[in-house]
Amino acid sequence: MGARVFVQNNYFDNVGSGQNDPTTGHIKTAVGWYYGSPQTGYWNLTGNQFINTPNSHLTSTTNFTPPYSFNAQSANEARQAVEQKLRNRHCELKIEDDDHRASSFEVGWLF
Numbered sequence: 001m002g003a004r005v006f007v008q009n010n011y012f013d014n015v016g017s018g019q020n021d022p023t024t025g026h027i028k029t030a031v032g033w034y035y036g037s038p039q040t041g042y043w044n045l046t047g048n049q050f051i052n053t054p055n056s057h058l059t060s061t062t063n064f065t066p067p068y069s070f071n072a073q074s075a076n077e078a079r080q081a082v083e084q085k086l087r088n089r090h091c092e093l094k095i096e097d098d099d100h101r102a103s104s105f106e107v108g109w110l111f
Helices: 073-087
Strands: 004-007 011-012 044-047 048-053 089-095 102-109
Touching: 011 073, 044 048
Parallel strands: 004 044, 011 048
Antiparallel strands: 089 102
C-alpha cells in the first residue's frame, strides 16, 4: 500500500503468530507488511512495548514523523488508559472477509 506510519508508544500484548505470511514471506506480528498487498508499507518505531509478541526482527524502515506536534503517553500509560476505559465492558466486533461476508463476535475485557 506504500503507507508511511509513525508507530510510537504502543503496547502490544500477544499480537501476531510469528509465522511467515505465505504471500509475502514476512513474519506476522504487530507491525509489518503481510496483508497481501503488492506494495510494502514503511514504519518508524519508537517507544513501543512488545509482550509475548514476535518483535526481534522489527526495525524502523523510514524516518517518517507526522508534520504536526503532539504529546504521546508512554506505552504503559496507554495500556493503563485502555484498561481503565474498558474494564468489565463488552462490545461487538464485526469482521468482514475478502468475499465481504461479515462475522460478529462479542468481545469482553476483564482486567
